[in-house]
Amino acid sequence: MPDPYQIVCVNTEHPHRHIIRVGTGHGSGLAERLWSVEEVRRALDENNAFFTVSPSTNRIAYVHVDDCPEPGCTVQTIQTYPDAVPDNNLDNLRECNW
Ligand SMILES: [Zn+2]
Numbered sequence: 001m002p003d004p005y006q007i008v009c010v011n012t013e014h015p016h017r018h019i020i021r022v023g024t025g026h027g028s029g030l031a032e033r034l035w036s037v038e039e040v041r042r043a044l045d046e047n048n049a050f051f052t053v054s055p056s057t058n059r060i061a062y063v064h065v066d067d068c069p070e071p072g073c074t075v076q077t078i079q080t081y082p083d084a085v086p087d088n089n090l091d092n093l094r095e096c097n098w
Pocket of ligand 1: 016
């Protein structure tokens with residue numbers, strides 16, 4: 001398996017905070033590569049891994065493909081597994097500034 005990518009920032013859109021872009025980098029918090037959520041989903045399908053790191057506990061959470069949980073919404077997105085601690089949940093990462 002290739003090296004996993006660390007997600008350091010996200011961009012979301014209304015109304016359900018869908019993740020539309022992520023930035024990956026190497027722990028410094030600086031994003032080196034911009035991915036659309038479609039690119040991340042394709043990479044996950046090809047056995048690449050993406051993870052986040054909690055700033056408070058250094059716990060790692062891996063990311064999986066997911067659909068928006070809001071009823072009636074069919075947007076395809078990505079999410080961390082539910083055991084993620086709150087500050088490494090994708091929804092709580094900083095905003096990417098490109
Ligand atoms: Zn939605």
